[in-house]
Amino acid sequence: MYSLVFVGIGVTLVIIICLVRFFLLRKPLKYADPNLVQTDLSDSSVSPNGVPSDPLDDPAFHRFRMALAMPTVTPEDKARTNPWLKRFQEFLVEEYPAFGKVAQANVVDDFAIWFKWPGKNEEKKPVLFIAHYDVVPVNEKAWTHDPFEAVLEEGYLYARGALDTKFTLVALMEAVEALAARGFQPDRDVYLAFGGDEERNGTRGAQVLANHFAEEGIRFSWLLDEGSVVADGSLKAARKPLALVALEEKGYVNLVLTVKQAPGHSSRPPGVQAGAVLGKALSAIGKRPLRPRLLPVMKRFFQGIVPLVDRPTGFILANLWLFWPLLHRVLGRNATLAALFRTTMAITIVKGGNTENVLPDQVQAVINCRILPGEHAHDVLEQVKKRIGDKRVAVDYHPDFLVDDPVSLFPGNPEIRDVKDPRDFPGWVPVKGAIERHFPGCPVLPFLNTALTDSRHYRSITDAILRFAPMKLSPREIDRIHGDDERISLENYYTGIAFYISLLENISDS
Ligand SMILES: [Zn+2]
Known part of the structure; x- marks a missing residue:
């Protein structure tokens, strides 16, 4: 009996929290709100639209x-x-x-x-x-x-x-x-x-x-x-053009997968072939994408579009703390959106032999990965190895390409993962002001x-x-x-x- 009462109180509390967050975020986000971040462009000497007549x-x-x-x-x-x-x-x-x-x-x-x-x-x-x-x-x-x-x-x-x-x-x-x-x-x-x-x-x-x-x-x-x-x-749901200012950038690493075998005549193939081993490894990578993660900067983006979308969508976006585990599955079906909250692994090159009746001595694949801020190239390498779980597949950095770790919000202070007040972000106020003047009405x-x-x-x-x-x-x-x-x-x-x-x-x- 008591447990039912507790469940009831819990559910009511969750609903109240969700509604409060929703109504608070229906107001423009601090990032986008001109009243909270004053940008006075009365000094600007140019008119918003300056295409000359000829x-x-x-x-x-x-x-x-x-x-x-x-x-x-x-x-x-x-x-x-x-x-x-x-x-x-x-x-x-x-x-x-x-x-x-x-x-x-x-x-x-x-x-x-x-x-x-x-x-x-x-x-x-x-x-x-x-x-x-x-x-x-x-x-x-x-x-x-x-x-x-x-x-x-x-x-x-x-x-x-x-x-x-x-x-x-x-x-x-x-x-x-x-x-x-x-x-x-x-x-x-x-x-x-x-x-x-x-x-x-x-x-x-x-x-x-x-x-x-x-x-x-x-x-x-x-x-x-x-x-x-x-x-x-x-983003059609937002019903307005959105001025997006990227404050973080994904990193870049190419991994190479190699499976070796004894070369020979194709009339006597071994029981386990290198191509099949590599195929299984690629399938494991394709089936299990890396863990999704909501970056603080993307959380602020989603909060910022709450006032622009219809009420049910806004209610969900205002309460990502509750709906994120479900929402990322839905968003993840769209490749563009999925790339915003996980390190992606794209299979870009697959190569083996070049003669149809000769067993190649090795087969290789290149995985082009785009790393989410907060992660590192070596994390990706480890995760790929774990997914493959097969010692016959050697996984390493591609020797011909540089590794670029992601660039976080404050490159000198990577441990600061969020910026609550955009005025604390150098350059945000003047850039936002110039956008508002020349792209009026775009958040x-x-x-x-x-x-x-x-x-x-x-x-x-x-x-x-x-x-x-x-x-x-x-x-x-x-x-x-x-x-x-x-x-x-x-x-x-x-x-x-x-x-x-x-x-x-x-x-x-x-
Ligand atoms: Zn360019």
């Missing part, structure tokens, strides 16, 4: 086309370069004269260039903006237009690199040029650093730049790189970057990293990144310039 007469349009027309594909061979990389650097030095007067260009080599724009307050920690000017190769036949002609059609510029990421680089250059031309000086030192091999790992570009700054003893308050965008329609939410960016090379010399490119993209437009017919709207381009101007005018808020 862009063909606008120098900013022509410079963007010039940048897009350069085929800056970095060769895979580390001993080689591409003359267009040098040409791109010359373009930056020649085409932005007002900025060139206040900020000296420093060319390290074809893969690295940086600028320092001295600010008013030397004692404040500087801020760093980074981007890359190399692009991925193209499959020209699949393109409607020449990928390096930058054709303008119905308000879109078609070109490889339009989204990734000559857009952020050129929009930023336009912003600093416009500000410098009218005598503006930033509140603190502003550095711009551009790499020429992000698509080849950033070891010749970003890593060299970061090492240089480290040697000079320069430490940044925060840095802004590409990564997330204003996602339009990616600004913290997020996780599941891919790699150049910013990871700077982790030891910055207090915080924000990954956000100021452009509004639908999932179909996002698919064009590294794909065919990559393009950017002029509206995004000009909004991007205005965004960087507002941001640079307000970096004193950070």
Whole structure:
């Protein structure tokens, strides 16, 4: 009898807690609430939408086309370069004269260039903006237009690199040029650093730049790189475009599985074959994904969308403490969402012999893993070994690839896993303010970057990293990144310039 009463009291308490949390979170999240995080952008000199009536007469349009027309594909061979990389650097030095007067260009080599724009307050920690000017190769036949002609059609510029990421680089250059031309000086030192091999790992570009700054003893308050965008329609339930600012980034490791056997004639195969052993190991990996984990940053993201979704969904998201064990199973069916809360293991290469009537001496598979912040490459290696549980399968790091551990919220303090008040996160307030001005009505939410960016090379010399490119993209437009017919709207381009101007005018808020 008493036990029933206790169960009744317990259930009632859980319902009350859930309802209270739901109603509290129906108000905009502290991260996204303009009343809680005051960002006064009345100083901003630019209007929210600045597409000129005739862009063909606008120098900013022509410079963007010039940048897009350069085929800056970095060769895979580390001993080689591409003359267009040098040409791109010359373009930056020649085409932005007002900025060139206040900020000296420093060319390290074809893969690295940086600028320092001295600010008013030397004692404040500087801020760093980074981007890359190399692009991925193209499959020209699949393109409607020449990928390096930058054709303008119905308000879109078609070109490889339009989204990734000559857009952020050129929009930023336009912003600093416009500000410098009218005598503006930033509140603190502003550095711009551009790499020429992000698509080849950033070891010749970003890593060299970061090492240089480290040697000079320069430490940044925060840095802004590409990564997330204003996602339009990616999460239909939210009914609004979401400005996602990635504050953490997943790591990267390639594991190689090897099974050896005695080579021989295929007419006398052994009872247990290497291919079959490897197949069983791959099946074990496919069947048992790694443990799901809700990162604090993703918890804050889910809390932030409570006011945007319908009531039942909001009720569940407001109470992840109760519903998470169930919810992750539902979300896990969607590959994009699943990648946000677990280390993923993708089987990318499977290879054995190359003659149909010869037993190979070994078969191999490569597992490309994306590591969730808070975990390490060696954890993944151990977990994969455990899942396979077969000594005949050797599991090791792939010798040809570097291991990148994840980048957590505060790279210098990885033990701090959460940030309750976003004002404590360097750069959040001015970045959010500039987003709110130029993407009105889009909630600004913290997020996780599941891919790699150049910013990871700077982790030891910055207090915080924000990954956000100021452009509004639908999932179909996002698919064009590294794909065919990559393009950017002029509206995004000009909004991007205005965004960087507002941001640079307000970096004193950070
Ligand atoms: Zn990129």
